[in-house]
Amino acid sequence: MRSQNTESNAALDAIYFARGIVEFSRAVVEHDKRLQQAGERGHAAFMQKAAAQFRSQFVTHFEDDIRRGRSWGYATACNAVSRQAGGQEGVEACKAVAARVSQLPSASMRELKPDALALFATSFGRHQQSSTCRNGTIRIAEFCRDDAKVLRSANSQNLSLLVNGFSKWTQEAETREGTEAVARVVRGAGRSCELSDFNQKHLAMLVNGFSKWPDAPDCRDGTFAIASEVLRRAARREFGLSDFAPQTLANLVNGFSKWPEEADSREATLAIANDVLRRDRHARLSEFNHQNLANLVNGFSKWRDAPECRDATFAIAREVLRRAELFHFNPQELANLVNGFTKWSDGRNSRDATFAIAGEVLRRGARHFENQHLAMLVNGFSKWPDARDCRDATLAIAGEVLRRDRYARLSELTHQQVANLVNGFSKWPDEAELARRHFCDRG
Template structure:
């Protein structure tokens, strides 16, 4: 009888409320007391009352200093339990906030605005909610001094709201200003709740290129490391979101330390991985893959791989991006049997996809799949998946100009693992033509990207477009060799791969000239003792094979002698 009477009393109080202050007070009080079923009915009733009785008087009540009541009510009814009327009330409030001038929005107060931002973010697909949040972001950007009076919870609400629209300049700039406040409070980050830490890291990750957001994320990562012993209280979703955020800053030691701490916690929960959602597991392993050399990240990834393999029958439930991310992540540990088994199961899921589902993968998803499965070329499932993916890329041949240079290089490198497959050869020809059509884009390829293209196209030497691309890349390498730094920023592997490819076209002037340029760079790396330290056996062998294709070039002859001597000094034999 107590619950029933409480429920009746709650409905009566909101019915009899004379103003928004009385209404919001009753709403907040009873929302916390009611059980789930009664709370849903109560919130939907409150949403209808709010929409019909109070929303239209919002501007008038701002002047009366009653903004807080509107903010707390909107925050309550905009949740899922508020139903359709809660959605409509939230949209109407957002529309009104979006139209406020600076004087009026300042009267609302920054604390109330943080609640509005949090409410509107729940309806991120609605134009009114987007516009309302952007208006709040504009105010916050221009009045960032007000952040000092805010509790950390309000800061997290604002970031959580703004991060739903990362493409908007005002949302980005306001978030940068909040990051500045977080940095200012670096010594007091112990005040952050675990939910607050998660929201900030997740929100800041929407703009990984921003320096202040990087600094704020690093500060929070340091705080999480200090709390490592308390990670057991974090939910699975919170751990996943934190790893996702930290993985956007893989170069930061604090990001790595925080992620390793989370990996240790995931390992502690290894027997309960069945309680993790598919999405959380995918996010975690994708984050751990940013530090593949760390033992804890490796072990956590292996545990997750085992869980993914046990869920093989449910792999169709993964999102379009989730499955490619898993394959890409597991490929960072190709020698781990569990990672290979999970990747095989994922590849078989790709094979089970009909044409309609394959066509639903994004360009990045296709590239991630190809780039991942190439680590196990001997597996039949991966060969079959590669053929299916090659056919899908061929279906999209008219869209190849939309792929980035990195994507094109990864596709060529991936499909080259199965050069005898007709579909892989056909797609390689199409990719070669795309690179040739946009030859000016070669300047946008990284050194590694150029090396991947050459190394890949060499697998089809009989194809004219492949040879033409290699010659074009030789010209690009020559252009870079004429820079002040010459080829000093090319890795040893890049130099070896490029030379090996140019050696397949020794009759071409550009190939010979590029070979000479690489020879000069290799000779510059000879130390005082005449040794070429750092080059692997495979790299040295590729250099020897490459230089030997240009016997008439003095520089290549000298480099050939040096690399041959280095091989022999290690007691290694030429192939």
């Protein structure tokens, strides 16, 4: 305890006596890392005090310090305090910086280096409910759209963080246009064979961001350039995709699946499916977390005619069964798994895994699932109408749906979700007739 207090006091002294934003930001970043080892309470207390000091002592001098070339100090400090440990003080500090950025004229924006712009965008993106953070991100996106020079000097990490921040506000024209500007840079890098220098994590982050605008030609072409790079790396005989982290593979497949009709995204996904099979042969699917597995299955399901995607999905189904304790999977993950497994309903592995998930829904209770999850689960369970667990889980969902309707909690259901529920309930006409008739009357 004494050592923790000593470390906390030293951290507080370091930021209190910091002379200028550069020294302050270095102290925040350094002690942020150290105090994470000292326990959540001490770490959070320090970050919240740092956030309050950052906002009151430094953000008021933001424009002057930017002109003096000190943008990196503001970017690193904002990135640190805007995380969860910073609490509400961190949110307010982030919003204060975003407010300043949103008002910067183009001449001042040019004083911000690509790495600072990227950290600001990803920091603001952590607070999607804030219109101030949205406006700060929009200003960065506008600048990236209008000044091609800034993106040409950005590295793969800068580009991926920018897109990650922009993608938090997909309804804004400026964030779309800023992302398209990044996509054009990526497409150009692909043509000049420069994507080989991109970190695999950054490639996946870019695809994930581009996929938020699947109807944008530039985002599509940027994704295809990355798909070609993935295929090039997969062709390496010695390593293939073995150095790609599970999260990276899942993000790539999730992004590529937004363009299932295109050869580039299909071939890259098949290469990833083959890598999943290779890892399964070496008992390495345990390295994938629950979200990774669910995203892979959901993505592979877009290519149901591909044997590689089918076999990789079966391998994941076996892994789900091996894990036994499905309470670690959240509702969205369970729904995505069932949605994917149904594309190969004749496979024993996908069938058995779906039955296990039906049992978990019964154990957990349908009340713990959101409306969209219930619709996906019913649609999936209905592919096995003779299975007792699928029937019982569906009936439990039918009861929950009727309960929610009494409290007007179904208004956000889409027409497709209502159709999935009605069609699913119809597979058990005697047991689920009340719910089926109820929805037909509503339609």
